[in-house]
Amino acid sequence: MRFRDRPTVVYLVLVRTDALRKLVPPFPVPTVPDFTALALARREDLRTWSLHLLATHVLIGGATRRGKGSVLWSMVRALAGGVSSGLVRLWVIxxxxxxxxAMGRPMFARFACKSFEAMADLLDEAVTVMRERQTRLAGVVRVHTPTVDDPLVVVVIDEMAALTAYLQDSELKKRIANSLGLLLSQGAGVGVLVVAALQDPRKDVLPFRDLFPTRIALGLTEESQVDMVLGDGARNRGALADQMPRWAKGVGYVILDGTPDPMRVRFSYLSDDHIRAMAEEHPAPAHAADILAQVGRETTPEPERASVPRQVARPLLPKSLLDALNPKSDTPEEDA
Ligand SMILES: Nc1ncnc2c1ncn2[C@@H]1O[C@H](COP(=O)(O)OP(=O)(O)OP(=O)(O)O)[C@@H](O)[C@H]1O
Ligand SMILES: [Mg+2]
Structure with a gap:
């Protein structure tokens, strides 16, 4: 900078109140959701914070009654236009x-809320959809683009620890862990995404924590949990999620794209009436639950691999012993 271009006026903004104290009303529903910028929350500088929901999974950590529900509903609302047009399928656990x-049931292509068996089935079926897409898209595109024929599948899980930690039936727990691991490690690129909320981010509760590229931390109970949710060093860079005041429901920290710095935001709050009205206005199309039928459609056959010639097994016993056991043996002579 040249000396004569130096700033001569400095504006000082003194913030005397918390910009996020006021409740954030629901954002308008876009007819066609922009998956790279879903408006979910208000930032401290009163701009809108938008979520990039393409080729990623989202983890929301927050202690009980801190507003995890409002993050999930804000996201459902931002996607609502796509739900009714068939661009998005919500599979909710x-x-x-x-x-x-339950209040948003008409918007969900799949819904499991009582039987853990049904929840495990839902996840297995999400894996089936993922597999089918992998076979069909391999070598065609690297990242799936949602269309009405090939919608974005968002698996929404509230209270994930109920499936990964507290479930008593160990067989079922193993099955769920298996499909969750597959979805989280391979689903993002083919448009099968997981958005999960949980109260306790400790490793033993959620072994899959590191597989979520996008994280959101609402109020947490312990200092150490902040980095568990947002990633190493986030608390040192200012994400004081463990010091959130009691009034700050739905207030949380997000990491802004392209910076390592956390930003404090407040998610929009949808009342029961908002949810009911939204579900009535944006129901999933009648055939939405049928996505699995698509799995039966023709897929690119797997390329045939030439079979690898098998090595002829040679006897492990010394020839003298083999001859003694089987005098007519015609095994080849061993070189000395
Ligand atoms: N974004 C928000 N703005 C204002 N108030 C909110 C917001 N989100 C939640 N609240 C208030 O906080 C209460 C608890 O929210 P919510 O049920 O979403 O929390 P939770 O983290 O999902 O809790 P739990 O772990 O018990 O499920 C709500 O009933 C509501 O009154
Ligand atoms: Mg909740």
């Missing part, structure tokens, strides 16, 4: 027996 999500 609500282990609290439907307490959180």
């Amino acid at each position: 609500d282990p609290k027996g439907g307490m959180e999500f």
Whole structure:
């Protein structure tokens, strides 16, 4: 900078109140959702914070009653236009027996809230959809683009620990862990995404934590949990999620794209009436649950591999012993 271009006026902005104290009303529903910028929250500088929901999975960590529900509903609302047009399929798992999500049922192509068996089935079927897409898209595109014929599948899981940690049936738990691991490690690129909320981010509760590229931390109970949710060093860079005041429901820290710095935001709050009205206005199309039927459609056959010639097994016993056991043996002579 040249000396004569130096700034001569300095504006000082003194913030005397918390910009996020006020409740954030729901954002308007875009007819066609922009998956790279879904408006979900208000930032401290009063701009809108948008979520990039393409080729990623989202983890929302927050202690009980801190507003995880409002993050999930804000996202459902931002996607609502795509739900009714068929661009998006919401597959929802609500282990609290439907307490959180039953009201939005018309919007969900799949919904499991009572039986853990059904939740495991839902995840298995998501893996089937993923596999089918992998076979069909391999060598064609690297990242799937959602279309009405090939919609974005968003598997929404409230209270993930109910599936990964607290479930008693160990067989079922193993099955769920297996499909979750597959979805989280391979689903993002083919448009089968997982958005999960949980209260306790400790490793033993969620072994898959590191497989979520996008993280959001609402109020947490312990200092150490902040980095567990947002990644190493996030608390040192300012994400004081463990010091969130009691009023700050739905307030959380997100990492902004392209910077390592956390930003404090407040998610929009949808009342029960908002949810009911939205579900009525944006129901999933009648055939939405049928995505699995698509799996039966023709897929690119797997390329045939030339069989590798098998090595002829040679006897492990010394020839003298082999001859003694089987005098007519015609095994080849061993070189000395
Ligand atoms: N974004 C928000 N703005 C204002 N108030 C909110 C917001 N989100 C949640 N609240 C208030 O906080 C309460 C708890 O929210 P919510 O049920 O979403 O929390 P949770 O983290 O999902 O809790 P739990 O772990 O018990 O499921 C709500 O009933 C609501 O009154
Ligand atoms: Mg909740």
